[in-house]
Amino acid sequence: MNNQASISVLLDVIRKRDSFVITSHIRPDGDAIGSSLGLMHLLEAMGKRATVVFVDEIPPNFHFLPGVERIERRFRKADAAIFLECDSVSRCSIDRAEFDGAQPMLTINIDHHRTGRDFADYNWIDAEAPAVGAMVYDLVVAAGVTITTSIADCLYAAILTDTGSFNFSGTGASTFAMAERLIQSGTSASDVARAIYSCNPASKVRLLGIALSNLQIDEAVCWSYVTVEEMESVGASVEDCEGVANHLIGITGIEAAVFMREMPDHKQFRLSLRSRGNVDVSKAAAMFGGGGHQSASGCSMDGSLEEVVGLVVGQLHVACRELAKQQTVATPQASTLIA
Numbered sequence: 001m002n003n004q005a006s007i008s009v010l011l012d013v014i015r016k017r018d019s020f021v022i023t024s025h026i027r028p029d030g031d032a033i034g035s036s037l038g039l040m041h042l043l044e045a046m047g048k049r050a051t052v053v054f055v056d057e058i059p060p061n062f063h064f065l066p067g068v069e070r071i072e073r074r075f076r077k078a079d080a081a082i083f084l085e086c087d088s089v090s091r092c093s094i095d096r097a098e099f100d101g102a103q104p105m106l107t108i109n110i111d112h113h114r115t116g117r118d119f120a121d122y123n124w125i126d127a128e129a130p131a132v133g134a135m136v137y138d139l140v141v142a143a144g145v146t147i148t149t150s151i152a153d154c155l156y157a158a159i160l161t162d163t164g165s166f167n168f169s170g171t172g173a174s175t176f177a178m179a180e181r182l183i184q185s186g187t188s189a190s191d192v193a194r195a196i197y198s199c200n201p202a203s204k205v206r207l208l209g210i211a212l213s214n215l216q217i218d219e220a221v222c223w224s225y226v227t228v229e230e231m232e233s234v235g236a237s238v239e240d241c242e243g244v245a246n247h248l249i250g251i252t253g254i255e256a257a258v259f260m261r262e263m264p265d266h267k268q269f270r271l272s273l274r275s276r277g278n279v280d281v282s283k284a285a286a287m288f289g290g291g292g293h294q295s296a297s298g299c300s301m302d303g304s305l306e307e308v309v310g311l312v313v314g315q316l317h318v319a320c321r322e323l324a325k326q327q328t329v330a331t332p333q334a335s336t337l338i339a
């Protein structure tokens with residue numbers, strides 16, 4: 001789908017309606033929360049009514065975002081529901097019965113995941129976008145709305161977190177151009193970064209310590225985990241597990257990493273997969289019913305720690321060996337060229 005065409009179609013659809021409910025995925029991250037609130041501010045600037053709904057807790061390091069105090073837990077009837085980076089209604093952080101009770105209503109899906117699906121009445125999926133917040137930014141620009149400090153703070157937080165502080169492979173000149181415009185519009189890059197990255201509860205840092213002490217490395221794959229008991233021992237919440245996987249992929253020589261969090265039922269693990277961009281971990285995630293991006297994906301798996309490690313690490317080894325094979329094939333060609 002042509003992005004510009006879908007932006008104008010979407011704006012048309014929005015202009016013809018008055019009230020909106022916005023939501024995003026379960027266990028919302030910076031992009032989910034920042035883009036939802038940014039979109040709420042945009043819709044209000046367009047004279048619309050907008051409500052952001054999340055059943056899940058908002059992590060404390062995003063409590064500084066303008067409008068966060070207005071986030072509601074209950075899904076409500078409106079002219080349209082807008083889903084940000086969800087591949088289905090069931091991925092959303094909403095009560096399904098409340099959503100079903102509010103039907104019929106128009107649905108709009110805006111996503112930047114490669115695994116995004118056309119499940120809504122209107123779907124705008126751009127796998128090239130570095131964050132769904134960047135797509136909301138494009139909407140703001142196309143709508144001709146003045147970028148207020150509230151819009152700027154929310155979208156900057158979304159883009160900052162989803163690009164790994166402008167480090168991930170999707171980060172390009174246009175990402176920095178957006179950041180420049182948002183900072184010109186009143187965002188303080190240092191204030192936002194401090195609020196998000198330097199306001200960690202002690203339990204999060206202690207949990208990171210446990211996760212790093214459980215680290216295992218085998219060739220180009222590494223993995224780590226935390227059990228329910230280990231989380232309880234430091235009083236860690238689910239949100240405290242955010243970001244552990246990024247530490248694992250920072251190890252020299254590692255191409256693929258996975259962090260596993262045991263679920264309270266002791267029968268399942270939640271997995272965060274990372275690569276440094278050469279291996280596509282979204283394939284492994286999809287194999288186990290999850291999805292995401294080439295360098296950051298997630299899935300849930302049933303079984304004991306040993307079983308889950310065996311399956312996922314085995315799969316990541318296969319991906320790494322394929323990569324090594326490609327590189328070996330590529331090398332003679334390169335030397336021929338040099339010669």
Ligand SMILES: [Mn+2]
Binds near residue numbers: 031032131132162
């Ligand atoms: Mn995102």
